Amino acid sequence: MSPDQAETVTAPGRGSTAARIALALGLLLLGLWTLHRxxxxxxxxxxxxxxxxxxxxxxxxxxxxxxxxxxxxxxxxxxxxxxxxxxxxxxxxxxxxxxxxxxxxxxxxxxxxxxxxxxxxxxxxxxxxxxxxxxxxxxxxxxxxxxxxxxxxxxxxxxxxxxxxxxxxxxxxxxxxxxxxxxxxxDGEALAAQVLRGSARALGPAGERVARQMVASVHGTVDGLVLVGLAEGVLLGIAYAVAGVPHPTLLGALTVLAAIIPFAAPIVFGAAALLLVAQGATGAGAALFGFGMVVLFVADHAVRPALIGGATRLPFLLVLLGILGGVESWGLLGLFLGPAIMAALVLLWQEWTAAPAAARVQG
Structure with missing residues (x-):
């Protein structure tokens, strides 16, 4: 077969592949635009x-x-x-x-x-x-x-x-x-199998690991943010009741919501402490604020890094940046999307920069 004939045979195949990719991307963008709300x-x-x-x-x-x-x-x-x-x-x-x-x-x-x-x-x-x-x-x-x-x-x-x-x-x-x-x-099992196959086809051997790591990061983030925030709200709600803060149940619920977001809980228990100071209970206000800072320190420096960092396999600094950047970019969804995206990126980077198998064996 001459080179001209070979080019004639292969060109339509390349053109049809490019057309299919363009059509798929166009349909994907159209679907996202249709469902964006x-x-x-x-x-x-x-x-x-x-x-x-x-x-x-x-x-x-x-x-x-x-x-x-x-x-x-x-x-x-x-x-x-x-x-x-x-x-x-x-x-x-x-x-x-x-x-x-x-x-x-x-x-x-x-x-x-x-x-x-x-x-x-x-x-x-x-x-x-x-x-x-x-x-x-x-x-x-x-x-x-x-x-x-x-x-x-x-x-x-x-x-x-x-x-x-x-x-x-x-x-x-x-x-x-x-x-x-x-x-x-x-339909969870069937959808999970489809996602794993699609990830493997799109990203190669690392695709399935990336998908599993993102799921694990969501689990870790739920445990580290929601459950730890709930525990903080319960402990501080009890402290509100003991210190004599008005409406301790309502403030405890607000503390749960605030504790899910890093560094937001002090706004609530700080306001409760100031309310006590305004009422003349300076000692109770100072004790409440000190107790809140202790709970926050233990939660943010011991419990959350172990839960989130262990699941995502990320340093807590990257977890924190993922959470804060995710909240800024995606709203409350960013609390969970941010660490998942960071975990996927770090795993892809590790796969990309890993030494070849032969080099690791020789080393």
Whole structure:
């Protein structure tokens, strides 16, 4: 066969391969654009499925075979939904109870103003200036009433327009998350096998290891962030109750949410300590803040590095950067996507820079 004939035979094959790749990429981009509003819900469904999969697999071994198709994944999906809805319901009930007291406090502030707290003037450097501003703007009934009415109008205008639409949108996304979780649990084994085969084809021998490492990193991140954050919230909630902080259950729930994000918990227990100081309980406030710092130090420097770093096989600095960078780029999803992406990148780098097998044997 002449070179011209060989080029004629091979050219169509190359062209058809390039066309298939272009078509596949085009369809992928089109699909992502079609689903872009629901991708966060699907991503959360994947994260939740990975997190509960060990428990689901253990329960499936003991569950009757006829319940694997619908009943068992439906039970797990409903349990996960209640895990989110029950705390939100309790917070809503507590907020509704506090709404009446807040409204009465605002009415009293409009009538008689807000007296200057005794501790404000005692603050170093800025205390007298802050007390003077408070006296001029909040202690006077007229000025306080005008300011509070302006805040009420601004808040109503700012939040009233979008609140209903945002709640509806988030409720729809949450519903799709739970629905996606149901299907991921029901078809989890088949989907996992497909992902492993696709990773092996796309990335070669390292593809399956990368996929498994990303799953392990999600498990480690769930344990290191969610479970440790829950433990921090329980311990600090007990400390709130012992120290006499108002509404310790509500503050404990807020501490759980804040403790999931690195370095955010001190905002909550620091505010609780300042509240005690404002009430005159300086010793209790200092003790609460010190206890919170001890709990935070143990959690962030001992427990979390062991759970997350051990699962992701990453130094804790890279884990921390992955979490913070992920939150900045992806929102709350970044708490779990960031470490998973970092783990995949580090594993690919290790595979890329590893010495050849012959060189390792000779060495």
């Amino acid at each position: 629901y991708l966060p819900a699907l991503a959360w469904a994947v994260i939740l499925a990975v997190a509960v999969w060990p428990l689901y697999r253990r329960a499936r071994r003991r569950w009757p075979a006829r319940g694997h198709g619908i009943l068992l994944p439906a039970v797990f999906a409903l349990a996960v939904a209640l895990l989110f809805l029950l705390p939100l319901g309790l917070l809503t009930i507590q907020a509704a109870r506090e709404a009446g007291a807040l409204a009465r406090w605002l009415q009293e502030a409009e009538r008689s103003g807000l007296p200057v707290p005794a501790w404000l003037a005692a603050l170093p450097h800025a205390g007298p200036r802050a007390a003077a501003w408070w006296q001029a703007n909040l202690a006077d009934p007229g000025a306080a009433g005008e300011l509070l009415r302006w805040l009420n109008q601004a808040g109503a205008i700012a939040y009233g327009r979008q609140l209903g639409a945002d709640l509806l949108h988030r409720a729809v996304l949450f519903g799709f998350t739970i629905l996606g979780l149901f299907f991921l649990l029901r």
